[in-house]
Amino acid sequence: MGVPLAILGGAIRVGTPLLWVSLGETVTEKAGRINLGLEGTLLMGAMTAFAVSLGTGQPWLGVLAAALVGTVLGLLHGLLCGLPRVNDIALGIALMLAGSGLAFWLGKPLIQPSAPPLPAVPIGTALTDQPALRAALDINPLFVLGLVGALAVHLVLQRSRIGLKLRVVGDSDPAARAFGLAVGRYRMGATAFGGACAGVGGASLSLFYPGAWSEALSSGQGVMAVALVIFARWDPRRCIWAALLFGGASAISPALQALGYSQGYYLLAALPYVVTLAILIGIGRPSAEAGAPGELSLNR
Amino acid sequence: MNVRELLSSLIPAGAALVLTVVAFSLAVGLAGFPPVEVWSLILQGGFGDAFAWQNTLQRAAPLLLTGLSVALPAQAGRTIIGSEGALGLGGLAAAALGHAMQAQPAVVVWPLMALAGALVGGLWIGLVGWLREAREVNETIASLLMSFIAIAVFNQMVETVLRDPASLNKPSTHPLPEALMLPPLPGLDVHWGLGLGLIAAVVAGAVLKFTPLGLALRVAGGNPTTGLGVGLRVSALTIGACAAGGACAGLAGAVEVAAVHGAANASLLAGYGTTGILIAFAARFSPWGVIPVAVLVGGIAASGSLLQRRLGLPDAAVLVLLGFAFVALIGCETLRGRRWPQRQRRAAAPPAPTVIAEPAHG
Numbered sequence: 001m002g003v004p005l006a007i008l009g010g011a012i013r014v015g016t017p018l019l020w021v022s023l024g025e026t027v028t029e030k031a032g033r034i035n036l037g038l039e040g041t042l043l044m045g046a047m048t049a050f051a052v053s054l055g056t057g058q059p060w061l062g063v064l065a066a067a068l069v070g071t072v073l074g075l076l077h078g079l080l081c082g083l084p085r086v087n088d089i090a091l092g093i094a095l096m097l098a099g100s101g102l103a104f105w106l107g108k109p110l111i112q113p114s115a116p117p118l119p120a121v122p123i124g125t126a127l128t129d130q131p132a133l134r135a136a137l138d139i140n141p142l143f144v145l146g147l148v149g150a151l152a153v154h155l156v157l158q159r160s161r162i163g164l165k166l167r168v169v170g171d172s173d174p175a176a177r178a179f180g181l182a183v184g185r186y187r188m189g190a191t192a193f194g195g196a197c198a199g200v201g202g203a204s205l206s207l208f209y210p211g212a213w214s215e216a217l218s219s220g221q222g223v224m225a226v227a228l229v230i231f232a233r234w235d236p237r238r239c240i241w242a243a244l245l246f247g248g249a250s251a252i253s254p255a256l257q258a259l260g261y262s263q264g265y266y267l268l269a270a271l272p273y274v275v276t277l278a279i280l281i282g283i284g285r286p287s288a289e290a291g292a293p294g295e296l297s298l299n300r
Numbered sequence: 301m302n303v304r305e306l307l308s309s310l311i312p313a314g315a316a317l318v319l320t321v322v323a324f325s326l327a328v329g330l331a332g333f334p335p336v337e338v339w340s341l342i343l344q345g346g347f348g349d350a351f352a353w354q355n356t357l358q359r360a361a362p363l364l365l366t367g368l369s370v371a372l373p374a375q376a377g378r379t380i381i382g383s384e385g386a387l388g389l390g391g392l393a394a395a396a397l398g399h400a401m402q403a404q405p406a407v408v409v410w411p412l413m414a415l416a417g418a419l420v421g422g423l424w425i426g427l428v429g430w431l432r433e434a435r436e437v438n439e440t441i442a443s444l445l446m447s448f449i450a451i452a453v454f455n456q457m458v459e460t461v462l463r464d465p466a467s468l469n470k471p472s473t474h475p476l477p478e479a480l481m482l483p484p485l486p487g488l489d490v491h492w493g494l495g496l497g498l499i500a501a502v503v504a505g506a507v508l509k510f511t512p513l514g515l516a517l518r519v520a521g522g523n524p525t526t527g528l529g530v531g532l533r534v535s536a537l538t539i540g541a542c543a544a545g546g547a548c549a550g551l552a553g554a555v556e557v558a559a560v561h562g563a564a565n566a567s568l569l570a571g572y573g574t575t576g577i578l579i580a581f582a583a584r585f586s587p588w589g590v591i592p593v594a595v596l597v598g599g600i601a602a603s604g605s606l607l608q609r610r611l612g613l614p615d616a617a618v619l620v621l622l623g624f625a626f627v628a629l630i631g632c633e634t635l636r637g638r639r640w641p642q643r644q645r646r647a648a649a650p651p652a653p654t655v656i657a658e659p660a661h662g
Contacts, residue, residue, distance in 0.1 A: 036381075040623075080627070083634035089379060089440060090581040090630045093574065098623025104616035105331075220448075227445055266459070270452030277437075277445045285436040298438045 003259065009124075009136025010251025011244045012143050013209045017042065017201035017221050019146040019243035022228035023153060024197025026236050028074075029229055030157060031190030032170040032295030033081060036092030038198040039222025040099015041073045045202025047107040050213040054115035059207050062115070063142070066199035073099060074195020078188035088297065096222070110213040118142065118207045142204040146240075149197075153236040166190060170293035198222060231276045234291040246272045309584075312635040316628040323624045333611055342621075345606030346599025352606075357490045360598030361559075362387075364497030365552035366576025367583065367590035368504055369425070369545040373439075374585040375508060376541035377521035378429060382443030383549040384573025385450025386424045388564075390417030390550025391557045392454055392473070395564035396462055398557070399474040406480050413554050414496075421550020422543040424450060429542025433535040439542070451569060458564055472565035482559035493555035498591065500548060505587035517541055549573060578626045597622065 021038055028035050035041075045066035053062035077095055081088045121144055124137030157163040169176040169186040176183050201221065206213050228246060232238035249272050253265040286292030325335035346356050369383040394413040401409045428446055431437040457473075464474040482492045508514035520527040520537040527534040552572060557564055579597060583589030604618035 080631045083631065085633045085636060086631055087581065087633070089381065090578065091627065093381070093577050094623060094626035094630050096623075097574070097578070097619060098627055101616050101619030101621075101623045105614050105620055108614050108616070223444070224448075226441065227448070230441060263460070264456070266452040266456040270449050273445045273448045273452075277442060277449070280437045280442065280445075281431060281435050285438075298441055 005133060006136050006258075007248055007252050008244075009139070011248030012139050013247070014250045015243035015245075015247025016140045016143040016146060016208070017204045017218075018224060018228060018246050019143065019150065019239060020197045020201030020204060021221055021225040022232060022239045022243060023146065023150055023236055024070075024074075024194035024201075025225040025229045026232065026234055026239055027153060027157075027166075027197075028190050028194035029296055030170045030234060030293050031166050031187045032173070032293050033078070033187050033191055034088055034092065034226065034296060034298060035074065035077050035095075035191055035194055036089055036223065036226065037073070037077055037095030037099060038092075038194070038225050039218060039220065040096040040103070041070050041195050041198040042202040042205070042218055042222040043100045043103035044073060045070050045199030046206035046217055047103040047110065047202070047213060048199070049203035050107070050110055050115050050206040053117075053207055054110065054113055057116055059116050059118045062207055063118070063200055063203040066203035067196040068199070070195040070197065070199020070202070071192045072195070074192040074198075075188065077195070078191035081191070082184045082188060104215050107213050107215070111215075114212060115207065117211050118204075120208075140204060140208045142200065142208065146243075150236045150240050157236065167293070170295050171288065173295055198225070227273060227276045230280065230286075231272065233286070234293065242272075308637050312632040313629070315635055316625070316632040319628040319632070320621070320625045323628070324621050327620060327624075328613070328617065331613075333613055338607065338611065338613065341606050341610055342600060342603040345603030352599075352602060354489045355602040356595065356599040357488075357494050358560075358598070359601045360594045361491065361493035361497050362552040362556055362572045363575060363579055363594040363597055364494070364501055364590060365548045365555070366572045367579035367594050368497075368500055368576075368587055369421075369547075369549035369552070369573070370577050370580035371583060371585040371587055371590055372504060372545040372548065373425070373429070373538075373542045374580060375521050376517050376538040377524070378432065378538055378542055379440045380425060380428065380443045380542060380545055381440055381577050382425065382428065382445075382447030382450070382573070383545075383552075383576050384569060384571070385447030385454075386421035386546045386549035387553040387556075387573045388454040388569050389424055389450045389553065390421040391553030391561075391568045392457055392462070392564045393417055393420040393550070394554035395473040395476070395557045398476045398480050402477045402480060409480055410482065410558065413558055414551055417550040417552075417554025417557075418547035419550070421553065422547035425546025425549065426539055426543030428546075429539040432542075433539055447573070454564070454569070455566075458566075462564070464563065467563075467565070470565055472563045475563045476558065480558065481562060482555065491555070491559035493552075493559050496551065496555060497594075500551070501587045501591050504544075508587060549576070552576075575622070578622075578630075582626065582629045600625075 021042060025035065025038060048069045049062035049066035052065040053059040077091060080086050080091055118141055120138035121141050122138050124134035127137060128134060157167060165181055166186055168179065169181055169183050173183060205217050224246065228242045232242040250269045253268055283290060288294055328338045329335050345352055347353060366383045366387060370380055373380040393416040397416045398409060398413050424446060425443065428439050428443045431442050432439040459471045462473045463471055484491055485495055516532050517537050520532050520534040524534050553568060556568055561567055575597060579590055579593045583593045600622055601618055604615050607613040607617060608615055
C-alpha cells in the first residue's frame with residue numbers, strides 16, 4: 001500500500017511541471033509550431049515566481065507573474081517565427097539559451113532566501129495519520145489546476161469555434177487561408193499560451209516542489225515537453241497520463257531505493273523516452289488521424 | 301562565394317550584430333554595469349592577448365566538432381539536435397578504452413580512443429538517420445529522444461560499471477594515466493583537439509564543395525526526388541551524413557576526455573552539443589563557416605571569467621550574451637535574400653536602346 005502511494009505521490013510531485021509544460025506545448029503544436037525554448041521559459045517562470053512570492057509574500061501572485069513572463073517569451077518566439085525564413089527549431093534552442101541565462105543571472109540573489117510556497121491541497125492530512133503518506137498525498141494545487149486545465153483545453157480544442165480554427169491552422173496552411181483565418185495570429189496566440197503554461201510549470205518547481213530557486217532546478221523538463229506531447233499524441237487529456245508516467249519513472253527509483261533496490265536508477269528514469277521512441281517507430285510518420293498537426297515541421 | 305552572396309550574408313549578420321550589441325548593452329546597463337567597459341573586457345578576455353586566445357581556442361575545439369555534427373546531416377536535409385548525447389557516449393567509450401589499455405603506448409591508444417568515440421557517436425546518430433529512412437521517424441525528435449537515452453546510459457555507466465571507486469562525491473570513470481593525456485599543439489597551449497576539429501572542418505568543407513560525393517550529398521538533401529531520378533542512393537547518403545555527424549560529436553567527447561577531463565564524468569556534458577546546434581545554424585551549415593563561428597563563441601565564453609573577476613558580472617551573463625546573439629542571428633535570417641520590389645523591377649526591365657546607342661556617339 002505504502003509504496004504504490006509513494007510512487008503516485010512522487011509522480012504527481014515530479015509530474016506537475018511536466019503536465020503544464022506539455023499542455024502548453026500541445027496547444028502550440030496544434031497550431032503548427034514547435035517551441036523548443038520552453039526550458040528557458042520554465043526557468044524564467046520559476047525564477048520570477050520565486051522572486052515575486054519572496055517580495056510580496058503572495059505565492060499566487062508569483063504564479064501569475066510567471067505566467068506573464070512565459071507569455072512574453074512565447075510571444076517573442078511566435079513573433080520571430082512568423083517572419084519568413086526563420087527556423088522555429090533553431091530559434092527555440094536560442095531562446096532556451098537566452099532564457100536560462102537570464103534566469104540564472106537575475107536569480108543570483110535568490111539562491112539563499114526562502115519564499116512563501118504554495119499551500120498544499122491537504123488530501124493526505126484528511127485521510128491518514130501516517131506522516132509518509134501525508135507527505136505523499138498532500139498534493140500540489142497546481143496539479144489540480146493542471147487537471148482542470150487539461151480538460152478545459154481539450155474541450156476548447158474539440159468543441160469551440162476558436163479550437164476548430166486553431167486546428168485548421170495547424171493542419172493546413174492553405175485551407176486556413178482559404179477560410180480567411182489569420183494564420184500568423186493564431187500561431188502567435190498558441191505559442192504565447194504555451195509560454196504561459198511553461199511559466200506556471202516553472203512556478204510549480206520553485207514554489208512547491210522542490211520549492212526553492214537554484215540553477216539546477218530544472219533537469220530538462222522544458223525540453224522533455226516535446227517528447228511528452230508526442231507520447232500524448234497531441235491530446236491534452238493524455239498529457240495527464242504522460243506527465244504522471246514520466247514523473248513516476250523518475251519518482252519510482254527513490255521509492256525502490258527505500259526498499260533496498262538501487263540498480264538501474266537512470267535507465268528507469270529514461271524508460272519513457274524509450275517508450276516514446278518505440279511509439280514513433282511503431283506509427284512511423286504520425287498521421288492526421290493520430291491527432292498530429294499536418295503543418296508541424298516535425299510531421300512533414 | 302560571389303560578391304552578391306557575400307553581401308546577402310553581410311546584411312543579416314550586420315543587423316544581428318547591431319541588435320545583439322544594443323540588447324546586451326541595455327541588459328548590462330540596467331543591471332548597473334558600464335556597457336563600454338563590459339564590451340572591451342569581452343574583446344580583451346576573448347581575443348586580447350595570447351593567453352586569451354589559448355583560452356578561446358581551447359573552448360572552440362569541441363564546438364568545431366559539435367557544430368559539424370549538426371552541419372553535416374543538415375547538408376543532407378536532416379535536422380539533428382541530439383549531439384549532446386552522442387558526445388557523452390563517445391567520451392565514455394574513449395575513457396573506458398583508454399583505461400583498459402593504459403599500459404599500452406599512447407601512439408597506439410590515442411587513435412583507438414578517437415576511433416571508439418567516433419564509432420559510438422556515428423552509430424548512435426546513424427541509427428537516427430536509419431530510423432528516418434526505414435520508418436519515417438522524424439529525425440529531429442528521434443535524435444532528441446536518443447540524446448536523453450544516451451545521457452541516461454552515460455550516467456548509469458559512470459555511476460556503476462565504469463565507476464572509479466575513488467571518485468566519491470562526483471562519480472567518474474577511472475582517470476587516464478598522465479602518459480595518455482593529449483598534449484598541447486607544438487608551440488601552443490591548446491590541445492590537439494583544436495587541430496582535429498580544424499582538420500575535420502576543412503576536409504568536410506572540401507569534400508562537400510569539390511568532390512562528386514559532396515555534390516551527391518547536397519543533391520540528395522536539397523531535392524531527394526531529383527537525387528533518386530539521377531540514380532543517387534539517397535537513403536545511404538543521408539544515413540551516412542547523419543553517421544558522419546554523430547562521429548564528429550563522439551570524437552568531440554573522446555577529445556574532451558583525453559585532453560581536458562582525463563575521465564568521463566558529468567563535466568563532459570557541459571552543453572557543447574546544444575551550442576553546436578546553434579553554431580551550425582549560424583554558419584548556415586557550411587563546415588568552413590563553422591570555424592569562425594565556433595571561435596567567436598569560444599571567445600565570448602572565455603571572456604566570462606575576466607568579466608567576473610574585474611566587474612563582478614555573474615558568469616550567466618555570458619550565457620545571456622550568447623543567447624541574445626543566436627536569437628538575433630536566427631531571427632535576422634529573414635533579411636537574407638529579401639528581394640526589395642524596386643530593385644526587382646529595375647533588373648527585370650529590358651535595357652533601353654538609347655543606352656546601347658550612347659557609346660557610339662561618345
